[in-house]
Amino acid sequence: MAKKRERLEVIYDILTAVQNSGNEIKPTRLLFASNLSHQMFKEYTKELLEKELLELKETKKSKKVYCLKDKGFEFLSEYKVIQNFIENFGL
Amino acid sequence: MIKEFLINNHDPVYWGLFTILFCVCAIIAIRARKLYSVSNYKGIKYFGNAFVFFAIAFFLRCMLDLVHYLEDSSRITLRQFTIIHPIVEYTFIFSLSLAGLYLVYSLVWKNLQGVDIGNMNLSTEFVLYLLAALITLGEEIIIPGVIYVAMILVFAYAIIVSYNNYKQARRKGKKGFHQLYFIVMVLGILGFLSNFLDFLISGFFPTFYIYNVLINLMIFGILLYGVFFVTKNG
Numbered sequence: 264m265a266k267k268r269e270r271l272e273v274i275y276d277i278l279t280a281v282q283n284s285g286n287e288i289k290p291t292r293l294l295f296a297s298n299l300s301h302q303m304f305k306e307y308t309k310e311l312l313e314k315e316l317l318e319l320k321e322t323k324k325s326k327k328v329y330c331l332k333d334k335g336f337e338f339l340s341e342y343k344v345i346q347n348f349i350e351n352f353g354l
Numbered sequence: 355m356i357k358e359f360l361i362n363n364h365d366p367v368y369w370g371l372f373t374i375l376f377c378v379c380a381i382i383a384i385r386a387r388k389l390y391s392v393s394n395y396k397g398i399k400y401f402g403n404a405f406v407f408f409a410i411a412f413f414l415r416c417m418l419d420l421v422h423y424l425e426d427s428s429r430i431t432l433r434q435f436t437i438i439h440p441i442v443e444y445t446f447i448f449s450l451s452l453a454g455l456y457l458v459y460s461l462v463w464k465n466l467q468g469v470d471i472g473n474m475n476l477s478t479e480f481v482l483y484l485l486a487a488l489i490t491l492g493e494e495i496i497i498p499g500v501i502y503v504a505m506i507l508v509f510a511y512a513i514i515v516s517y518n519n520y521k522q523a524r525r526k527g528k529k530g531f532h533q534l535y536f537i538v539m540v541l542g543i544l545g546f547l548s549n550f551l552d553f554l555i556s557g558f559f560p561t562f563y564i565y566n567v568l569i570n571l572m573i574f575g576i577l578l579y580g581v582f583f584v585t586k587n588g
Contacts, residue, residue: 271395351530351584353461
């Protein structure tokens, strides 16, 4: 059975999925890529939008897509450091 | 020769020590805060808070020692300081207590969900502030020396938790800072034990304070190394 992901790991997976899609991904694709239930996906994306790691933009074709904001990029670049910090200090 | 210098210059040595400790704690607090601003991970927040309060405590201790040194060497009394001295001392004890409590809380926060008193649920952070206030009141009003006993108990618990973390990491074959962090907790309790002994039997070991200086430098030196070791490149 797959190990339950920690909160930070889930956020990393979501943001990585956005980044790997050229920083533009439709909500449905992100839902599948994140491997979360619909309810959990809604909760996580709401949090990420509120904390300005993600933003929801409208493309020229009037489609809504998720994009990374500066804080989102910063999270991805610092993720390993954050994980190391938590693990080594037992936080 | 170094030993004689240290014995004859007790106040400036302590002032220098607390200045260094203030700088180290400020650096650790800033780094932890930066990581928290990106991750919003509560454990990092509480760890950072511990070093904010350590920095405040050491800063206040610097100021107290500096004034004592100036008064002793120049034979003047800073009258304004006589009024605010007790406030600075209470704040120092409060900050030091809260720092120790936050450090332990950063290790166990996942298992604590607040305290229920009757129909009220008090957040655990509020309880930490309350405990620190009680320790300060106890130290100043009831029995001097309470701060040492409280911190010895806090660090005794921290030793158990950090040792369990170290054992778990070893079982998983992980190499990291876990062993050194456990050693830091052991040094912490030794530091407070030795301070307590010095408080109980004043002057029982004239050069004791030198070992106290060394223990403090080791504790925060290891912590600073740890923070930069684990945050260099991920």
